[in-house]
Amino acid sequence: MDARERILSTTLAVLARDGYSKLTIGGVAAEARVGKATIYRSWPNKPALVLDAVREELPAIPNEDTGDSNAELISVAHALADLYCSQKIRVALPALMADVADDSGLRSFLTENLIDGRKATSYQVLARAVERGVLPEDTDISLILDCWAGAILFRSLFFEENLDEDTVRRMVEATVASPPRLPAA
Amino acid sequence: MDARERILSTTLAVLARDGYSKLTIGGVAAEARVGKATIYRSWPNKPALVLDAVREELPAIPNEDTGDSNAELISVAHALADLYCSQKIRVALPALMADVADDSGLRSFLTENLIDGRKATSYQVLARAVERGVLPEDTDISLILDCWAGAILFRSLFFEENLDEDTVRRMVEATVASPPRLPAA
Amino acid sequence: MDARERILSTTLAVLARDGYSKLTIGGVAAEARVGKATIYRSWPNKPALVLDAVREELPAIPNEDTGDSNAELISVAHALADLYCSQKIRVALPALMADVADDSGLRSFLTENLIDGRKATSYQVLARAVERGVLPEDTDISLILDCWAGAILFRSLFFEENLDEDTVRRMVEATVASPPRLPAA
Amino acid sequence: MDARERILSTTLAVLARDGYSKLTIGGVAAEARVGKATIYRSWPNKPALVLDAVREELPAIPNEDTGDSNAELISVAHALADLYCSQKIRVALPALMADVADDSGLRSFLTENLIDGRKATSYQVLARAVERGVLPEDTDISLILDCWAGAILFRSLFFEENLDEDTVRRMVEATVASPPRLPAA
DNA sequence: AAGTAAACGAGACGGTACGTCGTGTCTTCCG
DNA sequence: CGGAAGACACGACGTACCGTCTCGTTTACTT
Numbered sequence: 001m002d003a004r005e006r007i008l009s010t011t012l013a014v015l016a017r018d019g020y021s022k023l024t025i026g027g028v029a030a031e032a033r034v035g036k037a038t039i040y041r042s043w044p045n046k047p048a049l050v051l052d053a054v055r056e057e058l059p060a061i062p063n064e065d066t067g068d069s070n071a072e073l074i075s076v077a078h079a080l081a082d083l084y085c086s087q088k089i090r091v092a093l094p095a096l097m098a099d100v101a102d103d104s105g106l107r108s109f110l111t112e113n114l115i116d117g118r119k120a121t122s123y124q125v126l127a128r129a130v131e132r133g134v135l136p137e138d139t140d141i142s143l144i145l146d147c148w149a150g151a152i153l154f155r156s157l158f159f160e161e162n163l164d165e166d167t168v169r170r171m172v173e174a175t176v177a178s179p180p181r182l183p184a185a
Numbered sequence: 186m187d188a189r190e191r192i193l194s195t196t197l198a199v200l201a202r203d204g205y206s207k208l209t210i211g212g213v214a215a216e217a218r219v220g221k222a223t224i225y226r227s228w229p230n231k232p233a234l235v236l237d238a239v240r241e242e243l244p245a246i247p248n249e250d251t252g253d254s255n256a257e258l259i260s261v262a263h264a265l266a267d268l269y270c271s272q273k274i275r276v277a278l279p280a281l282m283a284d285v286a287d288d289s290g291l292r293s294f295l296t297e298n299l300i301d302g303r304k305a306t307s308y309q310v311l312a313r314a315v316e317r318g319v320l321p322e323d324t325d326i327s328l329i330l331d332c333w334a335g336a337i338l339f340r341s342l343f344f345e346e347n348l349d350e351d352t353v354r355r356m357v358e359a360t361v362a363s364p365p366r367l368p369a370a
Numbered sequence: 371m372d373a374r375e376r377i378l379s380t381t382l383a384v385l386a387r388d389g390y391s392k393l394t395i396g397g398v399a400a401e402a403r404v405g406k407a408t409i410y411r412s413w414p415n416k417p418a419l420v421l422d423a424v425r426e427e428l429p430a431i432p433n434e435d436t437g438d439s440n441a442e443l444i445s446v447a448h449a450l451a452d453l454y455c456s457q458k459i460r461v462a463l464p465a466l467m468a469d470v471a472d473d474s475g476l477r478s479f480l481t482e483n484l485i486d487g488r489k490a491t492s493y494q495v496l497a498r499a500v501e502r503g504v505l506p507e508d509t510d511i512s513l514i515l516d517c518w519a520g521a522i523l524f525r526s527l528f529f530e531e532n533l534d535e536d537t538v539r540r541m542v543e544a545t546v547a548s549p550p551r552l553p554a555a
Numbered sequence: 556m557d558a559r560e561r562i563l564s565t566t567l568a569v570l571a572r573d574g575y576s577k578l579t580i581g582g583v584a585a586e587a588r589v590g591k592a593t594i595y596r597s598w599p600n601k602p603a604l605v606l607d608a609v610r611e612e613l614p615a616i617p618n619e620d621t622g623d624s625n626a627e628l629i630s631v632a633h634a635l636a637d638l639y640c641s642q643k644i645r646v647a648l649p650a651l652m653a654d655v656a657d658d659s660g661l662r663s664f665l666t667e668n669l670i671d672g673r674k675a676t677s678y679q680v681l682a683r684a685v686e687r688g689v690l691p692e693d694t695d696i697s698l699i700l701d702c703w704a705g706a707i708l709f710r711s712l713f714f715e716e717n718l719d720e721d722t723v724r725r726m727v728e729a730t731v732a733s734p735p736r737l738p739a740a
Numbered sequence: 741a742a743g744t745a746a747a748c749g750a751g752a753c754g755g756t757a758c759g760t761c762g763t764g765t766c767t768t769c770c771g
Numbered sequence: 772c773g774g775a776a777g778a779c780a781c782g783a784c785g786t787a788c789c790g791t792c793t794c795g796t797t798t799a800c801t802t
Contacts, residue, residue: 020283034775037776038774045763098284140355148332155335166368177362178359391654392657394788407791415790461656468650471576472577517702517726520702523708524708541702541735544734544736548730553722580757584780590778593778
């Protein structure tokens, strides 16, 4: 087990045990039996380290073409819920968002790694639904996705409440019944 | 101008000028020509101070009964957008959410002060729309509000993008055309 | 029991209980059920207060003319030992000496109140011994007194050791046998 | 020039310039371009730091066997005078004595470092005088030394007066003529 | 007896120093 | 010779007292 692995897994362990604010580069180094410099050689600061540690093994968005767009849409929404309600994300994301405020490089890194890929995948699923006529031509796909993700994240952040399966389904059904449209161009 | 006022207004000024992470209790104290102890006498820590400073003069949710529920719904959504896109909130909210993670007392203080009141007011407006038949009896009002707020906040946080007037309108229209329903009970 | 008395006796009590360094004006005020300003109205600072509190009821130097100068000299030396080994003095004097270093007004107040009077009295006793021929005409009385007081204080300060009765007697006897002389003029 | 040296020499400089009471750990750190933690890593508090800084380069007690015990005794007394009247000691010792009152560990450190060694050396010189018959067999050497040191220190502390050469000589002569004896055992 | 002034308790206030902690850089020394 | 160990400069933390300053509220003296 090389240093990098030990550092990342220790980071996750400390994060889960002590939370983000009590996680310290020095603390992780000590616990991973690693010199601080070894950490700083690979990551410029705490949010970068945490982001790197958290990034992996998060739920992905399913993009299998099953022929049944309704089912696909629901599983996309579920995947979003799984993502934003995962323990790692709940513990680290708010703090990362905050720490990242001073560092636009890190900000885009975060957005690209956690958000953009999943949004692109989700977009493909919804675009397929449009092609199939399940959603109208002028559907504002991006807005739908942000509503879904936003609702999920919002409840997670402020109410410590995860969207349950049924609620996700009702939200998706309502959206499908009448999705937001793109501007008239 | 007494100490409390001087502290709060200095806090807002520093927040706007330097951002949350560079705001320091000692710095605010010095700039407000106040002893640090005077701040600590009234607020236990930085997030509490910032929250208190930020809390005031944020846009409220309009709740006038105009007879036109469609217009009312749109102005509620606009008010939410104004809230979550206000400079104060954008600068402070992510950091507050993060700092608050270790302190459930502060967490509920934040939720109660920034969220709950506005959600309750918004709820009344939507409930009126239900009474008038603009929205169906079994509308999941709370879910609608969290979708709206979530979408707005999500774009603000990750894309530094504020929902423009037209987008808000399209989102509301889609919701009204087919709102999410409450579970079958 | 008026304020002044309450303050002084509380000061002595705190001094005995907590030592000089842990004695604070605010603490004395609280314990004496007195406002801090009431203390500051009468004493400019902590050493002044403590000095005032300590000053009273300290052993005086006996100056009775008994006809037996040898006995008188020994009781003077004993009185010095009693003074510098008294609990009040041991607790407060070093700290007073230190605090007083920045304030020459207070320094002379201390010297005058604690030292000068006793030294003058002691001087009289030794001068009487000179008159009687127990000590030679050119005895350096002042140097004798400073040797005695110095030895006592020195042992008290550095060795936490009080000069016992026998040691005092032997010191005095040696001095009487061959006292230091004044410079040849 | 490493940190330790820089700290100690800065401490001495500040001590001489500003006095003990205005010497601050933070101030020394800033002036020595050193972090406060670096000081606290090596010294637990201000008196320990000052004691360590002051300890070096203080006059030592001469212990050369010249064959002339009278001259040796006088130079011992002179060395004591040089010690207790040295600027470093005058500035720091009273405050050290005071601060040390709460910390018996530091107290013994002080005593051992400043006093005991010199007293032991002085003792040897006087013991040699006893061997040579300059002083009687049953001389209370320790009491002599404490008288000398005490007189010197006493005048330095309370009268800001240093024992001049002649006075030291007269004090020593008187002592030699009739030293205090040990208890009859 | 009422009115007024002084002294008082309580404690907020601006400041200064404290001693601790974490950061990110740098050096030392061991395997 | 790469990496652990940790010293280092820096700066914020939250606490404790300082000495000053308002506040009301007793007291106790004047009228």
